[in-house]
Amino acid sequence: MSHLEENLRALAARHPRLAAEIDAAAPLPSPLEPTPAGDPTVTADGVLLHSRHDPRREAARWAEAQRERLGERVDATAVVLGLGLGYHLEALAAAWPGPIVVVELDRALWRTALAARDLRAVLARVAVAEEPLTEEAIDAWGVPVVLPHAPSVLRGHGLRALGESIAGRAALRGLRLRILVVSPLAGGSHPIAGYCARALADLGHAVRLLDLSPFARGMEAIPCFTARRGARGAVEQAYMRFLGSGVLAAVEAEKPDLVLALAQAPLDAAVLAEIGRRGVLRAFWFVEDHRLLTYWQSVIAEYDYFFAIQQGAFLEEAARGSAARVAYLPCAADPAVHRPLALTAAERAELGAPLAFVGAGYRNRRIAFRPLLDLGLKIWGTEWAGAGQVETAVQRDGARISTEDAVRIFNATRVNLNLHSSTYVDGVDPRGDFVNPRTFELAAAGAFQLVDRRALLPPLLRPDQEVATFTDAAELHDLVRHYLAHPEERAWLAAAGRSRVLAEHTYRQRMQRLLETVAARDHERLGSRPREETVDDAAEREGDTPLGALLRRLAPATPFTLHGVVQGLLHRTGDLSDPEAILLFLHQFDELYVREQRA
Known part of the structure; x- marks a missing residue:
């Protein structure tokens, strides 16, 4: 029996x-490469995984260094990133008596390793992290200590991100962060700021959304001062500096552990530097196309964390330009907003259509949608003036569509069009990579969509298995007619897409990933900052007292402040107990007579 057969049999007993x-x-x-002692090594993706001279000796040195990191902790689990050909796992198993878990995502590497060497002893001693790696699995490891096998991580294949997630999740246990989310004044990333804030609060953190949309009118009014572009630009810069000063005031008031800025938030390099001097971590989620908006280059050096919806050379360039941890973080949906709805007959009559599009009238959309007018097309959104014959399909005179109405339209439409915007192509952008928020929002709403094929789409939603796609605008007419005639196909694709998005692509999951990335690198800094006492802390101290009993009825992460406790009480139903009524009275007294003096 070959090594492969014996190893697979041993592995199958547990996995x-x-x-x-x-x-x-x-x-x-x-191919495998023999070493002088006869042990094999291998090069994968241009990376030599083990020494060409003595891989066992190299592995023993690695294990000795990791053994020092593990120390004498009885609750620790060694989590090794990378299987390689198993030498380092054998050495660690000999040096460390505690539990060991190996994380390896590449099935080709697994097959090569199991065919190369007898690893039955290792497979009996070491557990394998199953995919997808769940929060429950990580929690079951107690205190995971992530041990990267450097050549394996250098190959890529997601090991670095997965290691960060494991280390970050462990670091976040019991850590309730204070987070300030800064929105832009307007634009597509403005609602995302709200989704992020809600998700972070759902994760148990103290969150304030600094919603700057009330200041959008001020920016819109600046042309009233002058028609000269240069002078207008100077006024706009002054207005942005004013808003930056306001953000600094909010930072001073909130004293957050982390400031999370969304794309186009009014934070220039000077404001960001000042936030950093105050000991606050700064993260930026750039949910924009880097080819169109290049302002990120002027601010990235002042961020500690930079997240983007694009990959490849762009992320490499961003990493070179800053000491920030740079990572890919695609868009998502908020299931509390983007969801199936039961519409009234009147809503279906107004908002329903065989075919519809919600969004702005970019050049490529104006051109691509012309041949679709005979299919009952309705267009909802702004910037369609001057679109020629397409303008006849525009609803509500091109008024802005609220998020709530957009979700109703998704639900009322049989085929939702989703063509990523472009100002320089006539249809589908051949260089299109990132996946827009609308893709996830439509899927979460259980709506059927036709989306243009994007380079980064397949790992997120499987084309034509979880979402219907097109590669050329010329295909659209025939595809729309096909799907209008086949409601059963629409139904199963929509259901498959919704299931995938709810499982993997919500803002809660994105914010968990963001915080894991931050905590993996800065857990000591975050842990050393003063923590706000929670009702869980206070309830444990109070024991069986009436106050302790009251506090145990509230969410454990609720701040143990008069305001925090009262807010928790207001979310409960039923009659008030005497202690609850007393707290509500004290809170009202504080608001009416004390708070202003304290401020």
Whole structure:
């Protein structure tokens, strides 16, 4: 029996699904290389995974260094990033008596390793992290200590991000952060700020959304001062500096652990530097196309964390331009907003259509939608003036559509069009990579959509299995007619897309990933900052007293302040107890007579 067969049998005893996947996989394309002692090594993706001279000795040195990191903690689990050919796992198992888990995502590497060496002893001693790696699995490891096998991580394949997630989740346990979310004045990233704030609060953190939309009118009114572009630009810059001063005032008042800014939030390099001098971590989620909006280059150096919806050379350039941790973080949906709705007959009559699009009238959309007018097309949104014959399909005279109405339209429409915007192509952008928020929002609403194929779409939603796609605007007419005639296909694609989005692509999941990235690198800094006492802390101290009993009825992460406790009480139903009534009275007295003096 070969090494592969024996190892697969041993692996199948504990991880049958993984063993079956490896058995079906192809090996790495690169051949094994013999070392002087006869032990094999291999190069994968241009990275030599083990020494060409003595891989066992190299592994022993690695294990000795990791053993020092693990110390004598009895609750620790060694989480090794990368399987390689198993030498380092054998050495660690010999040096460390505690539990060991290996994380390896590449099935080709697994097959190559299991065919190269007898790893049955390792497979009996070491657990394998199953995919998808759940929060419950990480929690079951107690205190995970992430041990990267450097060559494996250097290959890529998601090991670095997964290691950050594991370390960050462990660091976040019991840590309730104070977070200030800064919105832009307007634009597509403005509602995302609200979704992020809600998700962070749902995760148990103290969050304030600094909604700057009331200041959008001021920016819109600046042309009233002058028609000269240069002079107008100077006034706009002064207005942005004024808003930056306001953000600093909010930072001073809130004393957050983290400031999260969304794309186009009015934070210039000077304001960000001042936030950093106050000991606050700064994160930026750039939910824009870097090719169109390049202002990120002037501020990235002042951020500690930079998240983007694009990958590849752009992220590499961003990493070179800053000491910030740079990471990919795609858009998402908020299931509390983007959801299936039961519409009234009147709503369906007004908002329903065989075919509809919600969004702005970019050049490529004006051109691509012309041949679709005979299919009952309705267009909702702004910036469609001058679109020629397409303008006849525009509803409500091109008024802005609220988020609530947009979700109603998604639900009322049989085929929702989703063509990513472009100002320089006539239809589908051949360079299109990022996936817009609308893709996830439509899916979460259980609505059927036709979306243009994007380079980063397949890992997020499987084309034509979880979302219907097109690659050329010329396809649209025939595709729309096909799906209008096949409601059963629309239904199963919409259901599959919704299931995937709810499982993997919500703002709660994105914010969890963001915080894990922050906590993995800055857990000591965050842990050393003064913490706000929660009702859970106070209830434990109070024991069986009436106050302790009252506090135990509230969410554990509720701040143990008069305002925090009262807000928790207001969300409860039923009659008030005497202690609850007393707290509400004290809170009202504080608001009416004391708070102004204290301020």
